[in-house]
């Protein structure tokens with residue numbers, strides 16, 4: 001079962017990225033050193049990096065029930081950030097989120113994550129999880145607000161190429177277990 005390519009929440013439109021989004025993604029958040037400090041991918045140096053992300057997004061969407069989503073403001077249509085579901089098996093997926101600086105602190109990440117939990121449940125995900133740097137409180141606080149539980153620390157597990165290249169760092173592993181038709185949140 002495929003997830004919808006467009007999802008509306010109270011204030012956001014979440015939709016599958018397309019090739020024409022490259023310039024906006026690059027300009028709004030993917031090249032911003034502050035925004036990308038705690039993400040697991042290198043900050044984009046040119047729009048070609050963003051185009052490579054869009055190609056990998058299409059590959060994810062072709063293979064699995066969903067993939068990345070872009071978050072736009074319902075009011076005005078500004079690109080605010082990105083979230084998504086990265087499938088590892090039909091029943092297990094990872095999620096995450098990244099928002100442009102001017103969109104921080106308004107609850108958008110929490111709203112987008114809630115939609116990812118609902119979407120994951122609807123397409124049969126049983127375990128939805130996320131990894132985050134142990135020092136990045138805003139990120140794991142968002143997960144806790146959405147009902148994720150901290151399972152532990154994975155030591156020296158993830159590289160943060162914009163923070164400490166070449167050095168795997170400790171991360172918190174957060175997960176939520178989903179059962180079809182049941183409200184977990």
Ligand SMILES: CC(C)(COP(=O)(O)OP(=O)(O)OC[C@H]1O[C@@H](n2cnc3c(N)ncnc32)[C@H](O)[C@@H]1OP(=O)(O)O)[C@@H](O)C(=O)NCCC(=O)NCCS
Nearest residue numbers: 035038097098099104105106107108109110132138139141
């Ligand atoms: C992490 C991020 C997604 C949060 O997005 P957001 O839309 O601001 O999140 P929300 O507004 O939904 O919630 C943030 C929460 O963290 C809290 N918070 C924000 N900054 C904080 C800080 N420096 N210290 C402690 N808490 C903080 C907010 O108060 C809010 O909690 P509250 O609702 O209880 O008040 C956003 O900062 C971001 O995109 N950062 C860059 C990318 C990134 O690091 N992504 C995560 C990679 S794992």
